[in-house]
Amino acid sequence: ETVVPLGRALATAAARRWQAAPLIDGRAEPGISRPVFDPADRRRAVGEAVWADPGAVARAAAVARAAAPGWEATPAAGRARCLETMADLLETHRAELMARCVRETGKTIPDSVAEIREAVDFCRYYAARARAEFAQPQVLPGPTGEHNEIELRGRGVFACISPWNFPLAIFCGQVAAALAAGNAVLAKPAEQATLTAARAVELFHAAGIPPAVLQLLPGDAQTGAALVARPEIDGVAFTGSVAAAQAIHRVLAAREGPILPLIAETGGINAMIADSSALPEQLVTDVLDSAFRSAGQRCSALRMLYLQQDFADPVLDLLAGAMDELVVGDPAWLETDIGPVIDADAQQQIEAHVAALRHCGHQVLGQGRLGAVTANGHFVAPVAVEVGGIQDLEREIFGPVLHVARFRVDELDRVVDSINAAGYGLTFGMHTRIDSRARRIADRVHAGNRYVNRNQIGAVVGVQPFGGEGLSGTGPKAGGPRYLHRFATERVLTINTAAVGGNASLLA
Ligand code: UN1
DSSP, X not given: OOOOOHHHHHHHHHTTOEXXXXXXXXXXXXXXXXXXXXXXXXXXXXXXXXXXXXXXXXXXXXXXXXHHHHHHHSOHHHHXXXXXXXHXXXXXXXXXXXXXXXXXXXXXXXXXXXXXXXXXXXXXHHXXXXXXXXXXXEEEOOOTTEEEEEEEEEOSEEEEEOOSSSTTHHHHHHHHHHHHTTOEEEEEOOGGXXXXXXXXXXXXXXXXXXXXXXXXXXXXXXXXXXXXXXXXXXXXXXESOHHHHHHXXXXXXXXXXXXXXXXXXXXXXXXXXXXXXXXXXXXXXXHHHHHHGGGGOSTTOEEEEEEEHHHHHHHHHHHHHHHHTOEEOOTTSTTXXXXXXXXXXXXXXXXXXXXXXXXXXXXXXXXXXXXXXXXXXXXXXXXXXXXXXXXXXXXOOOSSEEXXXXXXXXXXXXXXHHHHHTOOXXXXXXXXXXXXXXXXXXXXXXOSEEEEXXXXXXXXXXXXXXXXXXXXXXXXXXXXXXXXXXXXXXXXXXXXXXXXXXXXXXXX
16 A cells, blocks of 8 residues: 555545445444535534444444454454554554544644554553453462463443544544454544544454454434443444533443443543642643643643642733734644634533633633634634632533633642542643652642643653543543453352362363
8 A cells, every 4th residue: 555645644534535435344324424514614524424324233233242262262462462453553544544543633842742652552452451461361279179360251242432633543442442352342532533443443454353343333423322332242342522522421331231341541631730839831731731732632631730838829820921823723733732623512511611711700811823714713722711620511512612720729629629529530640840749749749640840741651551530431441451451350260179080281
């Protein structure tokens, strides 16, 4: 296959050549095709998607059920090799994948580079975990005259339901984990990110994953509902909103038959605390990154910044000045800091939230620079708004909106209590030069990923395993050593080696 440069790949979007359709046993199913619009310019269709109806979901589920035992029986090293080939293909096809991330989901060029890197890392990391843990049983110590071993095996068929905000990284991460653990996969990408997922599935197949083992079901919540209701599935991996995770949980709970695992990675109302020993320039840099990178459309993003009151004014002055320099514009331009938000609905919700805070007299800082180019897209200027504290935020606002509150140092523990009381537990940031305080506060905060004196986004696969507690997710963490266990079942084999006649030959 020819490798296309980024410029040509971006131009392909204008020609509407990108397609997504239900891919069942390697065959694209026809159906009503819907145009997919560029969030940076809603007049521009960048491709077309056919959504999977309940019939397509049922056909794919039957194919997956039949294919699952063969994939489970494929040695872990063979499964791992396919994922390593996939990682190589992602790198070879970097430009065209980046173009899809940019034009389909409005990701900036740096964010699109990070997408590819994270997708590659997930494939390689889970391949390595499969080789380490799934290749052979682990012998357990026990009494003499007895042999005990434990092994990890695939569960069967996994439904992987992924979000639009990491159209390649999380899509590939879920799929790679399920495949590495020995499962057949029914992949349902978010309705706003089907074109990127469709290309990823083609590459998985080119890497050697059998078409019956990985099938694509583009669609919306109805497609997802049809999928989680299928009797053929043995588990669900979901990343997205808390409300959608709870809905899936209810559907699974109402089913007859075995109790199925749900791996849920959901949202957060993530906080950062900065005391007045923090370095203001470092703090402002990290706040800009954490709150506004990816237009704030990360579950890890900073939403609630607590500043010690005796240095809040100078920090807010610096922050407002820096925010005014952020360039909001076409994500394909290198100088753009903030691209569009995903769609009209997202834009409207964010704008309504900010308008409501303004209406209640909250002070709004910083505007960003909205260029003329933004008139036809779903662009939102970054803002920071002063509020009383995290208790004023009813839900996660998924956009470039930072909330700020001031605290006195004797209120520090109360601030931590209110962060914990919000019920989420994804990321947390602490900026201080008092080492003992950093550790003490980090210890008290219920959050899966805690960061000291740096930004609180961009967890690196295998280095910072990522995932939350409470309303933020079920764990164990993606990109961590135990993630594949959620996609697997454990089997123990016990042999009486002292039995009359001897069973030692069973151990051969
Ligand atoms: C998400 O936004 O859905 O650390 C999760 C980070 C990313 C977040 C991914 N791993 O910023």
